[in-house]
Amino acid sequence: MWNMFLIYDPRHLNLQYMMIGLSSPANPYFISRPIYSKRAFDEEHERQMLESRTFKEKFTTSCRCSSSQVKPVLKGLFPVLDWLLKYPVKLWLASDIISGASTGLVCCLQGLAYALLVSVSPVYGLYAAFFPILTYFFLGTSRHISVGPFPVTCLMVGSVVLTLAPEEQFIHPGNGSTVNGSWVGTEEVDVDAMEAQRIVIASTMTVLVGLFQLAMGMLHVGFLVRYLSDPLVGGFTTAAAFHVFISQLKMVVSVPTHSHHGFFSIAYTLSDVFLNIKQTNIADLVAGLLAIIIVVVVKEVNTKFQHRIPVPVPIEVIVTVIATGISYAVDLKSHYGAHIVDSIPRGFVPARFPNIELIGDIVGSSFSTAVVGYAVSVSVAKVYATKHDYKIDGNQELIAFGISNIFCGCFSGFVATTALSRTAIQEGTGGKTQVAGLISALMMLIVIMGLGPLLQPLQKSVLAGIVIANLKGMFMQLTDVPILWRQNRTDCYIWVFTCIVCIVLGLDVGLLTGIVFELGTVVVRTQFPSCSTLGNIPGTDIYRNMKDYKNINGIAGIKIFKCNSPIYFANIDYFKEQIRDTVGFDAVQVFKKRNKALKKIHKLVKKGSLKVTESGLVSIDPLGVVNEGFESEKDPEQVESGPQEVDDETRRDVDVEVQVDWTAALPVNVTVPKVNIHSLVLDFTAVSFLDVMAAKSLKLVIKEFIRIGVNVYIAGCDDDTVRRMESLCFFDEVVTRDLLFLSVHDAILFIKLETSTGTISDPIADKISQMQDDKAPPPFTEDENQIETYDNQHLAIHELSV
Template identity: 35%
Template sequence: MAKLCVGMAFALLTSVAPVYGLYTSFFPVVLYMLFGTGRHVSTGTFAVISLMTGSVVESLVPRPMGMNITNIQEAEIEKQRIAVASAVTLLSGLIMIAMFVLQLGVLSTYLSDPIVKAFTSGAAFHVTVSQLSTMLGLRLPRFTGLSTIFKTLGSIFRALGSTNIAELVISVVCLSVLIPTKEINSRFRRKLRIPIPIEIIMVMLATGISFATSLDQTYSIQVVGEIPAGFPDPQLPAVHSIPALVWDTLPITFVGYAVSVSLAMIYAEKHHYTINPNQELLAHGISNTVSSLFTCFPSSASLATTNILESAGGCTQLSGLFTSAVVLVVLLFVGPLFHFLPKAVLACINVISLRQMFLQFQDLPELWRLSKMDFMVWVVTWVAVVTLNAELGLAVGIVFSMMSVVCRTQRATCSVLGRASNTEIYRPVGGNSKCLEISGVKILAYNAPIYYGNKSFFRSALTRLLGLNQDKVLEGQDTQRENGVVNPASQLRTIQAVVIDCSGVIFIDAAGARLFVQMCTECQKGGTSVYLAQCNSGVLRILTHSGLLEHLSPQQIFVTVHDAVTHIEQTQENSAQKNATIWV
């Protein structure tokens, strides 16, 4: 039953009539039940997706302000609005199906947990501010573009003198009932067999009181209006507007899919099963494509209703069948009874449904302790979403997150490894006194990929740790030319061999490979032998193509660090025996 109220409430965010929220709470649910892999996921309307779609609808079909329009004109505007919203749904579904064909489910990984949580939390502020005008009974235009929160707040403050007291009272009463009841449901969720259905109770009471007292006529409050019984006739969306919708639909599609998959993965991990991200693309793609023919706006997984579904014991996709049956009964028989439901009640339900998103601020102290960089990603994304808009804020968050990854790889550490006594274990010597460096051998481990962005850091790290500079390279070359033999005393006296542990180098690009080969060459010219260990096949292939084997022999590449060290020790021992002088 909560899905009914939330569906009608989120239709207001989409700037369409509440009845279309009921349609969106039915058709996508049935289709996802057939094709989806998330057993606990409840699909349908979602506040963030509705808000983003509403911005598109408002930009293409703005509602005339400051002028009287007839009922016929109002109906025509409503028809155009749902046609645009359905076109967004169709295009979103087709994009998801195309992504499924291309097996692009992996793209959801670019939205990390800090980005998703900060984005949804920031979008919750947009939703709350957008509902203030309805809760106060103000007839204000809906703003689009940059800084919509500040534009909306400014418009509300300027119009506060026109507040409808009746709708303000309705909003205050609703919030004073919804907030404590939601808190009770949360605190005593284990003791309550089913959560208190406060939304449907509030809707029924408000509708009954509004009908009995004719609040819409007496106090000019906004009501839901006519909700036709039955199903809508299938019809094509506004296909002609699709070219103008492409760039606005892409973030809607990406966010809807990412939130749905993230939610499905959370519950799959909790209940010990797996989902298929690419199959989820197909499921949501089909859901949106087909439901667009029945005047639905874009759908995705819903945080609030998914939590309710799991608390009620739902554990398979068939649970969607029962929720759909309830919506079906309302569509066929009960829908017209909601005619007198005040829109202020739906606005309050909208705001309260975002409770979990606002509570995500509680994760910040723990995130600060775990990773300050992830904390910065969260804060930057949230600030960008709130101050700019949802789409640009998401883009800023993704770019900043990727830049943070680049920064982390640039500042990667190059560790000096030592060997634990009488073992084959090699660990950094800095914090472990039991691991000691081997005389004459320097073992280095670089814990990052080597690419154009960090190659200079890699070079400086090796130069510093090996004491390698141009003078020593030239000195090594001169001593090797002296009498055609190598003078050991004139080599880099403390380091005869370098072992580079490449286990942390997961990839290397062309620029990094050229530098790597150059560093190996400089070490060899300086009289220091270079050995590689634990190179993966991809890294070794690129190094080989970059000319590594022109300076190193295959015998200098080993599977493990210990194999390389053992070979070096045997070589040094054999060399010492050959150079030894026996006096008779």
């Protein structure tokens, strides 16, 4: 197709629009090129076919080993080699040391505090903050994140711990006495046994989380985290903040409560707190509230004056030191019954293998925790990678965190990921690389090996207050809701729904429910995609939705339909409905009506009510009057002279060639839906794929239009979709590759060219004419009850649709 077209687009040349660069609408451009169909373009520019390789060839290529490939592989497995060999000691070491020291102090305190969320002794929080840093230093790709416990994952582990090892399971009879002649016994909790069982559960789950992450990294399925959208993660973490707040609230007020988890756990815990509010320990309550207020206020000051303060004030450390000193000096445990940390042994516990018998009970929760932990860490890592212009490898991050959690779990730690607040401190204090992480690990090593016992008088309510104060950033995500409502209401629904179900049903079930709801919104949006009828802006090759612009024109005889979505089994019916609404008729019903009308025309010709001439059908009433819209072979004088009888010879003249122009006027007693277009253009620029069902249905739709004389063209279909069509046997003798065009404008110009030369015609009528040239139709026979007709149109359409 070498017909050239030229576009001149002055775009309202006017000095008042002359602006800088491309912002001016007064920059015209000129194009002179052929009108391309897809076939013509591929032939002229020699389209290259994709090379097809067998699995054996791909496997052989990927398993080749050479000296040039060893270095990239090693750097991929150990990303530290990529930057450590080029580490500028003089420029970065001092900053990393300061940053590591500041972050290490915060990690120590957060490790102690977050251990309460897991329902284990605080010393295990130090292990969870120490061991993952050592392995991530060598295997991680992020240079700025601070690896360690995070409230959300800690709470997810804690819920499993409380489920499998509730306090009631370790109650045994204690000492008793005789009152009024009756024995009254007391119940005691075997704290040592409970603590041992809980740490076994937490460490086993941590190892399993690491195995899941390691497996996903090795299988390169890091893309799974992409199903956790920002609104879903925002709603989930906000709900987790509520769970964390309630779990720590009972420690701040220091009242006895039962262990609740799962459905409505927040409601049950609040009920226990209020029912036992009279048993509040005032010393713990005051200490906890003061810790919350002081930490929140100072953190606000740090944020507001971060450009003036070289290093943020380590308020958690200061509060902890002061609270420990006061508790030790006043002896709050003995005098006021305060609940203190009590036991922080020096050194490490021996490494131990996880309890395999527990795997069946924790496998589901472990997988969800693995996904959540990875999603949180990668989200934070991407923020700082973008800020400092380097890349992270999602699959390598899975491997790094997987090995880190396996290593941590074997030494009685619990699940590690990262936290935005801790990472912000590490980066904000000048941290350049994971050398800062090593320094923070050194700080924790000092605490574990020597300073740990000094923290034994610290009140648990102070640690709980520090945890609550650090939830501020997560609670501030509530301000995202009105923003999402204005920007995208579907994302807002995802956020709110996920948050509510996670609060009500628990984090694990709520997360799964939120993911299902999120995927459901995607299905609904693709099942009912945005479709539009396009029009042309005069003098340009631009086509836009006719509802969106005033100065846009439709094209006579042509409809342009655009679908802004992939087409697959779930939305193909909606796609067909939208096409029917666009063209204004149902092609199947039009075909049936025409088929029925053709039979009726044969019958009217046989009866003599219609006469076939070279100029078309003539409708004659018994008085010889020609119906409006039909030509007559009668002499005008005969019409004026009076009524004329239709002779029997005319009535019996049925062996005639009947070709119907369905766009012209028909006899008054023959009704057929009007088809006011001759061409339909499908704009597939936004269609990324077709599945088997969609391809079959689309092919059938095209044939339905072709058989009623409406030519269908597909424009803007990308090469991948065309290859998909070819593999699905989409093209045949009727639906050929010639209906594909590079752009909508190519298709429109081709249609106009073909229309002007008279090439486009009714294929049914053409086929009928061809059939009648080859074979005359058999005569009609009529009796009292039945009229048999020879259905030329049915045969023609059958041949066209084969």
